[in-house]
Amino acid sequence: MTFKLSAQESMLEGDTLVEKFDFAKSVGFDGIELSGKGDGIFAARAEEFRAARAAGVVMPTAVVAMDHFIGDFDPERRRDAREQMKLLLSTIVEAGGYGVVTPNSYGLFSKRLPPFSPPRSDADSRSVLVEELAALGAHAVAVGARVYLEPLNRYEDFMVNTLADAVSIIEEVGSPGVALIADTFHMSVEESDIPAAIRDAGVHIEHVQLGDSNRLEPGAGHYDWPGTLDALESIGYSGWLAMECRMSGPAGDVLPRVSRLLKR
Amino acid sequence: MVMTTISISADLLPAGSLAKKWDLAHDWGCDALTLSSRDVAEVASTISLLREAVALGIPVSTIMVDVDLVVSLVDVDGPAQRRLVDLVREANDAGIAEIVVAPNSVAGDANRRSGSASTSQDRLTDALVLLVQRTTLRDCRLCLQAANRYISTVNTLADSAAMAAAVGLPLAVSANTFHMNMEEADPAKSLLECAGLLGHLHAVDSTGGVPGSGQVDWPLIGATLHAMSFRGSITIGGIPDSEPQSAIPAALNTLRRFT
Numbered sequence: 001m002t003f004k005l006s007a008q009e010s011m012l013e014g015d016t017l018v019e020k021f022d023f024a025k026s027v028g029f030d031g032i033e034l035s036g037k038g039d040g041i042f043a044a045r046a047e048e049f050r051a052a053r054a055a056g057v058v059m060p061t062a063v064v065a066m067d068h069f070i071g072d073f074d075p076e077r078r079r080d081a082r083e084q085m086k087l088l089l090s091t092i093v094e095a096g097g098y099g100v101v102t103p104n105s106y107g108l109f110s111k112r113l114p115p116f117s118p119p120r121s122d123a124d125s126r127s128v129l130v131e132e133l134a135a136l137g138a139h140a141v142a143v144g145a146r147v148y149l150e151p152l153n154r155y156e157d158f159m160v161n162t163l164a165d166a167v168s169i170i171e172e173v174g175s176p177g178v179a180l181i182a183d184t185f186h187m188s189v190e191e192s193d194i195p196a197a198i199r200d201a202g203v204h205i206e207h208v209q210l211g212d213s214n215r216l217e218p219g220a221g222h223y224d225w226p227g228t229l230d231a232l233e234s235i236g237y238s239g240w241l242a243m244e245c246r247m248s249g250p251a252g253d254v255l256p257r258v259s260r261l262l263k264r
Numbered sequence: 265m266v267m268t269t270i271s272i273s274a275d276l277l278p279a280g281s282l283a284k285k286w287d288l289a290h291d292w293g294c295d296a297l298t299l300s301s302r303d304v305a306e307v308a309s310t311i312s313l314l315r316e317a318v319a320l321g322i323p324v325s326t327i328m329v330d331v332d333l334v335v336s337l338v339d340v341d342g343p344a345q346r347r348l349v350d351l352v353r354e355a356n357d358a359g360i361a362e363i364v365v366a367p368n369s370v371a372g373d374a375n376r377r378s379g380s381a382s383t384s385q386d387r388l389t390d391a392l393v394l395l396v397q398r399t400t401l402r403d404c405r406l407c408l409q410a411a412n413r414y415i416s417t418v419n420t421l422a423d424s425a426a427m428a429a430a431v432g433l434p435l436a437v438s439a440n441t442f443h444m445n446m447e448e449a450d451p452a453k454s455l456l457e458c459a460g461l462l463g464h465l466h467a468v469d470s471t472g473g474v475p476g477s478g479q480v481d482w483p484l485i486g487a488t489l490h491a492m493s494f495r496g497s498i499t500i501g502g503i504p505d506s507e508p509q510s511a512i513p514a515a516l517n518t519l520r521r522f523t
Contacts (some may be wrong), residue, residue, distance in 0.1 A: 110414075113415075121439065136405070153295065154472075155412075155414035155415075187336075188446070188470065188473060188479070189445070189446060189470065189471065189472070192469075192470070192473070192477055192478045192479065192505075193479070194472050194479065211450075213445060213446065213449075214447060214448070214449050215446075216449070220449055221449050222445075222449065222450060222451060222481075224479075227310075
């Protein structure tokens with residue numbers, strides 16, 4: 001199986017999406033993962049996305065790029081995150097894509113760090129996330145998109161750390177508009193057996209993000225890439241592998257190496 | 265085969281007296297205990313436990329102290345800081361092999377530590393020099409442990425080795441395999457590159473559990489330690505994901521097979 005590779009737009013050389021896509025193709029990549037900035041910035045790019053799509057640029061997914069998320073403790077920030085996510089979901093469709101990645105939260109609270117106990121109970125946090133995802137899932141279905149829930153490692157999020165954590169939430173939400181994204185860097189910290197975790201999550205996985213064990217590009221750390229690719233093949237995964245990491249050198253040097261490593 | 269001392273953090277053993285903890289650890293095959301002071305409040309109790317261990321003949325290979333405790337030496341000359349110096353002196357006198365200065369990976373504070381003035385490498389260097397000057401270490405080695413990006417500014421073994429060189433004092437390196445999983449591109453190569461400085465290995469698996477519970481390549485770690493003729497000690501750390509009575513002997517077996 002040959003997996004499709006995408007890179008974040010900021011990683012790709014070129015001034016326009018068309019130039020970035022041409023560069024992506026030249027280094028063995030197949031698409032662009034867009035940066036989902038809030039405050040209406042992403043939505044304001046809809047015309048740019050439509051033009052790029054018409055020119056053949058492939059943009060399957062976007063990643064939320066805000067400082068607040070749907071699992072926020074503050075109801076107003078949570079409400080804003082939900083509304084911004086709805087805009088991202090509507091807009092990714094304009095780009096010809098179908099998925100937007102969001103965590104429960106990023107950098108809001110970690111149970112591994114003082115004061116250890118979040119200001120909201122786990123049960124309430126779960127209820128909040130289920131409620132928010134249900135609302136976003138309904139919107140995603142209405143516009144023909146998917147919300148991808150991303151587990152982050154223990155230092156970055158207080159509740160959804162493993163694929164199993166996310167699957168439990170997604171199954172409770174029960175919306176066809178909500179699926180799972182597996183990030184290899186976070187799995188390297190949180191999963192005791194990564195291939196088993198992938199197989200257990202199975203069809204819930206609709207998107208994969210890439211970072212080696214040290215959060216550099218695949219191949220720059222000691223992550224077991226064959227084990228992960230084999231597991232993805234075993235569940236019939238047909239989605240994208242999207243770079244979400246730092247690079248150890250210029251994109252023109254790094255991305256061809258990643259393509260050679262991951263394309264079978 | 266190079267035999268190394270394998271100790272276990274007393275914190276991981278079921279609650280009870282130090283003697284009972286040691287009986288259990290010894291029955292499971294551990295060679296020694298490791299005692300830890302994670303914060304100011306624990307320094308006095310660690311001194312008491314060390315004295316009790318010495319009196320009862322319980323082997324203690326390693327004392328671990330939190331890096332922020334050491335850094336506080338730079339600014340504060342209060343009772344708690346003087347007790348920390350007392351602890352290191354007593355450990356030295358008791359023949360403890362290593363004092364490991366490590367961020368408390370369970371009780372770390374990323375926001376406070378990451379890039380903050382209180383834990384800049386210059387301040388840590390000053391604190392280590394101060395600690396060595398005040399304690400006159402003999403055979404006991406002071407080891408600095410690197411930790412992951414979320415809780416420390418000293419992330420790799422190379423970072424620790426560079427700081428050891430900067431201090432200009434007999435400072436060694438402690439390698440924590442949980443943090444290495446996140447920070448070292450090639451764990452075996454990193455160990456080999458600091459072979460002369462490596463004084464202690466903190467054996468924790470990739471998910472923060474005891475050895476064998478995650479994805480750390482223990483055969484590779486063991487082969488590397490063997491290749492470099494490692495003669496320091498190993499502390500079993502991490503949080504057991506099952507009852508200690510089954511998890512810790514299994515972790516010990518994992519290490520014994522490869523070290």
